[in-house]
Amino acid sequence: xxxxxxxxxxxxxxKQAAQENGVEHVNAVVMNIGEVSTIVPEYLTDCWRWAADKxxxxxxxELKINIIPAVxxxxxxxxxxxxxxxxxxxxxxNSANTWLxxxxxxxxxxxxx
Amino acid sequence: xxDVRVIEIKKSVxxxxxxxxxxLRSELKGRGTxxxxxxxxxxxxxxxxxxxxxxxxxxxxxxxxxxxDIDSDVDAIKIKDATGIESIQLHTGGMCHLxxxxxxxxxxxxxxxxxxxxxxxxxxxxVCPAEFDTGAVRNAMILSVPExxxxxxxxxxxxxVCDLVIVxxxxxxxxxxxxxxxxxxxxxxxxxxxxxxxxxxKTGEGVDAVADWLLEEVYNWKH
Numbered sequence: 001x002x003x004x005x006x007x008x009x010x011x012x013x014x015k016q017a018a019q020e021n022g023v024e025h026v027n028a029v030v031m032n033i034g035e036v037s038t039i040v041p042e043y044l045t046d047c048w049r050w051a052a053d054k055x056x057x058x059x060x061x062e063l064k065i066n067i068i069p070a071v072x073x074x075x076x077x078x079x080x081x082x083x084x085x086x087x088x089x090x091x092x093x094n095s096a097n098t099w100l101x102x103x104x105x106x107x108x109x110x111x112x113x
Numbered sequence: 114x115x116d117v118r119v120i121e122i123k124k125s126v127x128x129x130x131x132x133x134x135x136x137l138r139s140e141l142k143g144r145g146t147x148x149x150x151x152x153x154x155x156x157x158x159x160x161x162x163x164x165x166x167x168x169x170x171x172x173x174x175x176x177x178x179x180x181x182d183i184d185s186d187v188d189a190i191k192i193k194d195a196t197g198i199e200s201i202q203l204h205t206g207g208m209c210h211l212x213x214x215x216x217x218x219x220x221x222x223x224x225x226x227x228x229x230x231x232x233x234x235x236x237x238x239x240v241c242p243a244e245f246d247t248g249a250v251r252n253a254m255i256l257s258v259p260e261x262x263x264x265x266x267x268x269x270x271x272x273x274v275c276d277l278v279i280v281x282x283x284x285x286x287x288x289x290x291x292x293x294x295x296x297x298x299x300x301x302x303x304x305x306x307x308x309x310x311x312x313x314x315k316t317g318e319g320v321d322a323v324a325d326w327l328l329e330e331v332y333n334w335k336h
Contacts, residue, residue, distance in 0.1 A: 002208075002209050002210055002240065002241035002244060004208070005208055005209070005210065005212070005241070005245075006126055009126045009127075009129065009130070010126055012129070013122070013124060013126065013129070014122075017120060017122050018120075021120050023120070027117070038240060038244065038270065088269070088302055088303075096302050105125070106125060106126045106127060107123065107124065107125050107126065108122045108123070108124050108126065109121070109122065109123060110119050110120060110121045110122055110123070111119070111120050111122060112117050112118070112119050112120075113117075113118050113119075113120060
């Protein structure tokens with residue numbers, strides 16, 4: 001639902017990076033998207049196509065998405081587990097004293113020019 | 114083989130907004146104005162709660178309200194009519210949340226001189242507003258009884274970013290199998306430090322506790 005807003009942020013950052021590097025056209029943008037980042041990759045690419053084609057510098061520019069798996073770590077037993085499968089409760093010791101290690105990234109990794 | 118050059122960026126999409134928000138917060142600190150970001154689902158009773166709340170604090174501190182909606186100005190007018198305070202409407206133009214820049218644009222239209230508290234009523238939505246720091250000092254959210262006590266399990270991010278969770282419409286609790294203890298337990302799973310205040314905006318029950326919390330917050334921000 002907020003993918004279009006995110007796309008506007010990406011466009012702004014990519015245009016800025018391209019200008020700083022003296023680039024006139026960007027061929028691809030590579031994103032790191034965490035599994036639990038609340039971004040729906042399909043929506044993001046749809047919004048991207050619509051908005052990027054309105055920018056001269058980004059016409060036809062492809063949005064490539066790397067999905068980063070979510071991993072949670074347990075503060076009590078110290079072990080790590082898959083966030084999506086087990087949620088907030090540690091499957092090893094049942095503790096709720098857990099926190100997300102990675103998987104909420106919404107990050108521009110690189111651009112291809 | 115075509116010549117592809119890769120430029121590494123490695124930057125969070127939220128970085129710019131987070132910086133904007135931090136800047137806005139420090140400007141507000143300098144002016145002695147406290148900004149509260151109030152979030153909830155549509156229909157949880159944000160506007161009714163605000164009216165009850167504002168009428169309890171408006172003689173003690175100067176309050177203004179910014180209503181953010183996708184369209185219409187019914188909420189801003191309702192607040193103004195019921196409380197007499199300054200109330201402006203922001204249109205997000207289809208966007209499902211406010212970011213720091215939009216908040217700043219809104220604040221430019223509020224007479225901030227001498228205003229102690231600005232309450233931002235964010236777009237009714239439990240997903241997107243949680244992602245974007247608006248520059249507010251604190252985040253609060255309203256969870257209404259008909260939505261169910263398991264909401265914190267379904268929208269973890271929203272509950273993890275909120276300092277205050279107001280549970281509204283407690284007068285209808287018996288009809289909805291709403292378990293307040295379970296609700297508190299789930300909220301604290303997401304955010305152990307969150308304060309929970311049960312209220313009924315319609316009758317005013319519990320709103321005094323919210324008013325006390327907010328007055329203390331504003332006092333601490335200014336001193």
